[in-house]
Amino acid sequence: MSALPAVVPQSDLPRKVTIYEVGARDGLQNEKTAIDTGVKADLITRLLDAGLSPVEATSFVHPKWVPQLADAKELMTELVDRLGDRARELPVLVPNEKGLDRALELELRHIAIFGSATETFANKNLNQTFDGQWAMFEPTMNRAREAGMTVRGYLSMCFGDPWEGQVEIAKVVEAGKRLLDLGADELSLGDTIGVATAGHVKALVQAFGDAGVTTDRLALHFHDTYGQALANTLAGLQCGVTTYDASAGGLGGCPYAKSATGNLATEDLLWMLEGLGIEHGVDLDKVVDTSRWLADHLGRPSPSAVVRALP
Incomplete structure (x- = not known):
């Protein structure tokens, strides 16, 4: 068993959180070398065995745009x-109705939609305008909900955009509410290029609260480009947010935003949660073993600080 930090609970933090594991989809989507389907299946199986749930499996996007998937x-x-x-409970990302058709064919039960808080990224990632993306999402979300599916809404560029710079909080709240109003069960706020800081996180969560969106509807998705992912997570915990996206081994990036580096590493998040005495239901040792196993397949060491530090 690996060493663990001293447990020092904080009375102002949630007692339990959900880790939404995105390594198999967001973590692998930017890899240049093709990864065998069996390896991906092994990865997902291992992550489930470690206690992670949900585990987002893949994306039904056109192969031209994301060949790895x-x-x-x-x-x-x-x-x-x-x-x-059990496999039908794994969430998948769908970009449009064609992607939804493929998910329905396999009788899957949970999908995610990926929107943008900025005009430029909506154009680059979705080939849509900021306003046009909602018209594209609406029929997909309506059909999914009619089929009894849950729908997660991802919102990218919530803290900064490599083309537009800082993103106004009011713009993010507008976009997030539009996704929720279309029927998203949960809204994941993405720091796609990793520029968020703790005060910015608190201000954004508070702005959603002022707009009537409670923290139980929100998730936070941080990238560690500037080493701020854990500090931002702590800020989110202090605001009462209890769902955090993370990627085993810290893998990830965005094919359409070259400044987007790895996601918050699941292991690094687990280490902090352990120290804070916050329940999460995940076996840290199994996740570390899985990340090392995957790193061998990718031919490079894991970027996770905890994976590197543990013997």
Whole structure:
């Protein structure tokens, strides 16, 4: 068993959090070397065995845009063969109705939609205007909800945009509320290029609260570009947010934003939560072992500080 930090609970923080594991989708989507479908299935199976749930499996996006995830149907079919009905509980990202059709064909139950808080990124990532993206999402979300699916809304560029610079908090709240109003069950606020700082996080969460969006509807998605992901997570905890996206081994990036580096590492998040005495239900040792196993397949060491530090 690995060493663990001293547990010093803080009375002003939540007692329990959910870690939304994105390593298999967001973590791998930017990898240049093709990864075997069986390796991806092994990764997801190992993450589930470590206690992580939800584990986002893949994206039904056109292979032209994200070649690494071109095997989405094959992956989900293999997971159903391995895990049975449990595999249908794994969330998948769908960009549009065609992606939803593929998810429905496999009888999946949870999807995610990916929106933008800025005009430029909506154009680069979705080939839409800021206003046009909602018209694209609406039929997809309506059909998903009619089919009994849950819908997660991702909102990118919530703290800064590499083309537009700082993003006004009011603009982010407007975009987030539009996703929620379309029927998203949960809204994940993404620091896509890792420029957020703790005060900015608190101000944004407070602005959503002022607009009537409670913290139980929010998740936070941090990148560690400037080493601020854990500080930003602590700020989110102090605001009462209890769902955090993380990627095993700290893998990840965005194909359309070259300044977006790795996600918050699941192991680094777990270490902090352990020290704060916050329940999470995940086996740190198993996640570390999985990240080291994956690093061997990728041919480079894990960027996670905890993975590097533990023997």
